[in-house]
Amino acid sequence: MAVVIRLMRAGAKKRPFYRLVAADSRRQRDGRFLEILGHYNPITQPSELVVQKDKVQVWLDKGAQPSEQVASLLRTTGMKLGKASKPTKKAVPAGAAAKPRTRLKPRPVSARKTKVKAAKESAKKAGKVVPKKGAKRKAAAK
Secondary structure (H helix, E strand, O other): OOOOOOOOOOOOOOEEEEEEEEEEOOOOOOOOOOOEEEEEEEEOOHHHEEEEHHHHHHHHHHHOEHHHHHHHHHHHHOHHHHOOOOOOOOOOOOOOHHHHHHHHHHOOOOOHHHHHHHHHHHHHHHHOOOOOOHHHHHHHHH
């Protein structure tokens, strides 16, 4: 179970209030959590931040990753942190272009398709005009 220290939103509409919680990374932002570690009120001037540093340090020692916003808030309290967890995306190297995928084993071709393909090739060799796909339907509709 990957534990993340994140902000859980509470408070009324347009009046945010956040709890600092340790939660399973797979849970929703405002879902179930493991422990409340403090709170943050951005509305008050200056903003209010209450952190139980000993509990936060215990979770960090256990391997919990703080979110970017929580890491920023914890730095303002003077706590030393490692790297904050970031949303994961597959990084493509700067110089590398996207390579087309190649199949290891070719797809099986139906007997009907091979028959039609052979008929088109023989007609092309004989010099006949090969009608395009759907030409019969268009001619019948006129």
